[in-house]
Structures are given as structure tokens and as C-alpha cells.
Amino acid sequence: MNQTSFPKLPELTAIWQDTLNWQPTPEQQDLFQQLFELILEFNQQLNLTRLTEPEEFWEKHLWDSLRGIAPILSGKIASHPGDKVIDIGTGGGFPGIPVALVLPDCSVTLLDSTRKKITALTTILEQLNFKNTIPWVGRAEALGQHHKHRESYQLALLRAVAPPSVSAEYALPLLKIGGLGILYRGHWTTEEEKQLTSAVKQLGGIIESVDEFTTPLTNSVRHCVSIKKVKPTPKQYPRNVGVPGQKPL
Numbered sequence: 001m002n003q004t005s006f007p008k009l010p011e012l013t014a015i016w017q018d019t020l021n022w023q024p025t026p027e028q029q030d031l032f033q034q035l036f037e038l039i040l041e042f043n044q045q046l047n048l049t050r051l052t053e054p055e056e057f058w059e060k061h062l063w064d065s066l067r068g069i070a071p072i073l074s075g076k077i078a079s080h081p082g083d084k085v086i087d088i089g090t091g092g093g094f095p096g097i098p099v100a101l102v103l104p105d106c107s108v109t110l111l112d113s114t115r116k117k118i119t120a121l122t123t124i125l126e127q128l129n130f131k132n133t134i135p136w137v138g139r140a141e142a143l144g145q146h147h148k149h150r151e152s153y154q155l156a157l158l159r160a161v162a163p164p165s166v167s168a169e170y171a172l173p174l175l176k177i178g179g180l181g182i183l184y185r186g187h188w189t190t191e192e193e194k195q196l197t198s199a200v201k202q203l204g205g206i207i208e209s210v211d212e213f214t215t216p217l218t219n220s221v222r223h224c225v226s227i228k229k230v231k232p233t234p235k236q237y238p239r240n241v242g243v244p245g246q247k248p249l
């Protein structure tokens with residue numbers, strides 16, 4: 001018998017519907033709960049997240065992860081079976097795991113340079129019986145120069161990984177032409193936008209949109225900055241491991 005009792009995640013169906021025009025099926029709600037429990041269990045040995053209260057986990061991990069793909073959930077942007085998604089710097093699996101959970105026909109690569117985190121995520125994903133996730137240990141700079149990965153993704157997600165122009169250098173080489181990178185940000189400044197505009201131009205991209213919103217439980221201001229690949233990224237990008245962060249474009 002399982003001795004551990006875990007807190008229950010809120011369902012908040014009306015908020016899903018009002019904010020994303022989408023709501024989880026009972027099976028998806030059940031998977032959210034299982035994911036929460038597995039993360040709490042693994043968190044006892046490894047720091048996967050500091051957000052362990054049910055409401056904050058719901059808002060900052062589940063809702064925020066899915067807010068980034070709101071245009072896909074609402075059908076405004078089409079996703080196709082077999083589309084490849086990559087979560088760069090996934091950490092404890094966010095935003096990539098909730099995205100994989102709601103887009104079962106897409107293949108979601110969860111990339112992180114910390115082996116321990118990817119080992120934990122691999123076990124969590126096996127226990128959830130996910131078939132559409134690929135946990136991967138590596139650096140975004142190396143993957144972007146790998147012929148099997150370069151220009152092969154439709155969607156790249158980056159939350160709390162690096163400043164915007166560094167995130168762009170990680171994401172754009174991996175995207176197909178027409179593919180989108182979603183940068184999950186807190187506050188957004190005109191200075192950041194200026195730097196990002198210059199960086200994406202050098203990398204073959206444009207800023208497609210900057211979407212400002214507040215989170216539904218704590219009213220925190222957040223932004224999703226969407227960058228689009230419009231032409232091939234020059235061969236020299238991404239630069240060697242560590243260089244994008246040390247000398248941002």
C-alpha cells in the first residue's frame with residue numbers, strides 16, 4: 001500500500017476555459033496529478049522545483065507552461081502529427097512536459113545540460129507512460145551544430161534559461177524555416193526588445209509578437225515573446241559552448 005499521501009491539485013476548469021479557451025480532459029487532469037506527485041517525490045533527492053504547493057504548481061508550472069502554446073491550443077496556429085518540439089533548458093520538465101501531455105501527436109525533446117535532472121525526468125516520463133518525449137542531456141550550442149537536430153524543429157520553448165538574445169542563439173539554429181521559438185519571460189523591457197531585434201536579424205529570424213498577460217491566481221505580469229525563423233541561420237551560429245552567454249549578440 002502506498003503510505004505517502006500527496007496534496008491534490010486544483011482543477012480550475014473555468015479558468016482554463018476563460019484564459020486559454022481549452023480545458024483538460026479527466027485523463028489529462030489525472031496525468032497532471034501524477035506528474036505533480038512524481039515531481040514531489042523526486043524533489044526529495046534532487047532540486048527539480050521550488051514550487052511545491054498545489055496552487056503555485058498549477059499556476060506557475062502547468063498553466064504558465066501551456067499559456068506559451070495558447071495559439072496552438074486555440075487552433076490559431078496549427079500543429080501537425082509528427083511535429084518536433086524542443087524544450088531548451090527544461091530543468092524539472094517545464095514547459096516541455098505539460099506541452100507533451102496536451103500535444104500527444106508531437107514529439108517533444110526535453111534538453112538539459114544537467115545529467116541528474118534528465119535521469120530523473122526519464123524515470124518520471126516512464127512512470128507516466130509517455131511515448132512522445134525524448135529526454136536529452138546536452139548543451140543547446142552543441143545540438144544546434146548537430147546535423148540531426150539543426151533546422152529540424154517546428155517549435156522551441158525556453159523558460160528561465162538565458163537572456164533573450166542568448167535564447168535566440170540557442171533556438172533559431174534548431175528551428176525549421178517557418179518554425180517558432182517561444183521565450184517565456186517575466187517583465188519585458190524596450191532595451192531587451194532592441195537587443196533581441198538585432199540578435200534575431202543576425203540569426204535569420206524576426207520577432208513575431210510580444211504577448212503580455214497576467215497569471216490567473218497571483219496576477220503576476222508575464223510575457224511570451226515569439227520569434228520566427230524566416231531564413232537559414234548562418235553556419236557560425238550557435239557559437240561554441242559558453243560563448244553565446246559570455247558575448248551575447
Ligand SMILES: C[S@@+](CC[C@H](N)C(=O)[O-])C[C@H]1O[C@@H](n2cnc3c(N)ncnc32)[C@H](O)[C@@H]1O
Binds near residue numbers: 093114140141
Ligand atoms: C532555471 S532552470 C529553468 C528550468 C525550466 N525551464 C523552468 O522554467 O522551470 C535553467 C535550466 O537550463 C539549463 N541550461 C542552461 N543553459 C543551458 C544550455 N546552454 N543548454 C542546455 N541546458 C541549459 C540548466 O541546466 C537548468 O536546468
